[in-house]
Amino acid sequence: MLAVLVGSGAMAQEIPAEPAIETAPEPEPIPEPPPVLHPPRNIVAQDVPHDNGGVLNIQWEPPIEGVPVRYVLEMAGEDGFFQEVTRTALTQYTVMQLENFVPYRFRVAAVYEKGQSMSPETEPVMARDHWLKLGEMPVLIAIFVFGSLLLFFIQAARRGVELFVRRISGLTAVEDAIGRATEMGKPVLYVPGTSTIEDVATLASLNILGEVARRTVHYDVKIICPNKDPIVYTIAREIVKETYASEGRPDAFDPDSVFFMVPDQFAFAAGVDGIMVREQPATIFLMGMFWAESLIMAETGASTGAIQIAGTDSVAQLPFFITACDYTLIGEELYAASAYLGREPMLLGTLKAQDYGKLVFLIIMVVFTLISVFSGYDAASLVRVR
Amino acid sequence: MSMILEAFWIWIAALLTLAIFSFLWKDNVFYRTAEHLYIGVANGYSITLIYYNVVLPNMVYPIRGANQALSADGFSWGLLNPFNDHNYFIILPMMVGALYITRFIPSVSWMIRIPIGITMGYYTAIAIPASFKASIVRQLEASILTRSDFDSWSVVFYGLLIFLTTVATLIYFFFSAEHKGALKPISEIGILTVMVGFGASFGLTVMARISLAIGRFIFLFKDWLGVVS
Numbered sequence: 351m352l353a354v355l356v357g358s359g360a361m362a363q364e365i366p367a368e369p370a371i372e373t374a375p376e377p378e379p380i381p382e383p384p385p386v387l388h389p390p391r392n393i394v395a396q397d398v399p400h401d402n403g404g405v406l407n408i409q410w411e412p413p414i415e416g417v418p419v420r421y422v423l424e425m426a427g428e429d430g431f432f433q434e435v436t437r438t439a440l441t442q443y444t445v446m447q448l449e450n451f452v453p454y455r456f457r458v459a460a461v462y463e464k465g466q467s468m469s470p471e472t473e474p475v476m477a478r479d480h481w482l483k484l485g486e487m488p489v490l491i492a493i494f495v496f497g498s499l500l501l502f503f504i505q506a507a508r509r510g511v512e513l514f515v516r517r518i519s520g521l522t523a524v525e526d527a528i529g530r531a532t533e534m535g536k537p538v539l540y541v542p543g544t545s546t547i548e549d550v551a552t553l554a555s556l557n558i559l560g561e562v563a564r565r566t567v568h569y570d571v572k573i574i575c576p577n578k579d580p581i582v583y584t585i586a587r588e589i590v591k592e593t594y595a596s597e598g599r600p601d602a603f604d605p606d607s608v609f610f611m612v613p614d615q616f617a618f619a620a621g622v623d624g625i626m627v628r629e630q631p632a633t634i635f636l637m638g639m640f641w642a643e644s645l646i647m648a649e650t651g652a653s654t655g656a657i658q659i660a661g662t663d664s665v666a667q668l669p670f671f672i673t674a675c676d677y678t679l680i681g682e683e684l685y686a687a688s689a690y691l692g693r694e695p696m697l698l699g700t701l702k703a704q705d706y707g708k709l710v711f712l713i714i715m716v717v718f719t720l721i722s723v724f725s726g727y728d729a730a731s732l733v734r735v736r
Numbered sequence: 737m738s739m740i741l742e743a744f745w746i747w748i749a750a751l752l753t754l755a756i757f758s759f760l761w762k763d764n765v766f767y768r769t770a771e772h773l774y775i776g777v778a779n780g781y782s783i784t785l786i787y788y789n790v791v792l793p794n795m796v797y798p799i800r801g802a803n804q805a806l807s808a809d810g811f812s813w814g815l816l817n818p819f820n821d822h823n824y825f826i827i828l829p830m831m832v833g834a835l836y837i838t839r840f841i842p843s844v845s846w847m848i849r850i851p852i853g854i855t856m857g858y859y860t861a862i863a864i865p866a867s868f869k870a871s872i873v874r875q876l877e878a879s880i881l882t883r884s885d886f887d888s889w890s891v892v893f894y895g896l897l898i899f900l901t902t903v904a905t906l907i908y909f910f911f912s913a914e915h916k917g918a919l920k921p922i923s924e925i926g927i928l929t930v931m932v933g934f935g936a937s938f939g940l941t942v943m944a945r946i947s948l949a950i951g952r953f954i955f956l957f958k959d960w961l962g963v964v965s
Contacts, residue, residue: 547855585852623771673938681909682911708906
């Protein structure tokens, strides 16, 4: 614009050109050397001690120089191919859900803004499960305490020490209920739950089955015991058969009285309902672990007019039994039932051990709460399972 | 064709649903038919499931693989290693399991006690530590109050409520003493607490069951009769 103004009109004057100044050519810029990116150092992969296995702990140190944006941990299994496990800003990571006794190798990349630097691989390391799990020590101590109480009370019962057990109304009714079946000439239906043998409630139920069977032998009442689980069925059958034999009536045992029905939950409920309405048992025992079928069976049993005694430790099903059955054994009462009914020293000892075990835990709860509240020390950590 | 087939199965399902519902009136031939069909189908289905999910992968395939390895590479001690995918070691537990069948042979039926003893011992050993861990030690830890439970009034209220009702409930389930004297009111609070918990659980579960019944009615009125869109 200025040049146009200057070069146009009458006022324009000739400006003498200035002599050109020779300048040296500018030197080529020297490229900066690439930054040295240092990798993480001293990577250590270790099996986590005293655990259930499947876990490895990986630790490393930051690079000797420079601050990475993050680290990328990679792992290679048996196939030898490295795959990314995680991205983290920390210098430690615990890899879980690994297979035990499979060698794994690890490496860590330090990621910078201008690139990344990979560490060398670790030596192969394997996760393994350990015999001693220190994190579960409170469980071991609890079992030891309970076991000691158990032995003490069993010995006391064997020595003839009178062990008092208060009246449990649901169990006092067992005798009356079987007596009623005798008077009416109708059978007793015993359902040992719908769970498998590893359930504590099933084990308790099978103990009670023996006592109920003993009374049916005495009163000469037919017992019907349908089963949902094949292993529970085999054991239930042996228990009833043994009871008949031990009571001197092996001939009275009906092999068809204890039978396997079906492993499906609601098909089993439909079948038991059918037995209830067709056989019209005078007494129905629903003992053990139950799920959604509990109300179906308990309601049908109630509609037939039978005396129903139920027992379970399933908190979700207890309300249904309480509403639909005449007597319900709640949780601990189920475990106490066989000892209460049998009055054998061995079983009474277990019942007393349960009781005093509860007392010990009650005392621990109160004392540890007082310690925690008044001293500020986290006493709950002493019983924490990791 | 597929439409006809679909309609056929909907009719079967609807009629079976009605047959089962008829039990609400009284035991009848329709319910009995549906019941026996249900039990039969469920047993057949379970046997098939066990065959494909248990028998084949745990018994047949390991032995078949071991046979192939034996014929290809000859004998190696790895064929007896139970941790290998293909091994002959599996024959040992199979033989123990087969003892269940001895109950059909009276002269050797006592042998059924061997697998029963192993099963009971094994599962009891699993159940006891697991029960101690989940039902006792973890509950004990959760029940212990700490100073942080006294940070605010609402936390204090709920913390103390849980603590005291836990103590009362434990006392209710103490069988070694009569519920007399001081124990009587405490144990009554305990059973009251339990019943309050059951009441809440009852309401929650009934809601879930009603939703199941609604699902069945929707099937009947929508998929079968088509009177609901």
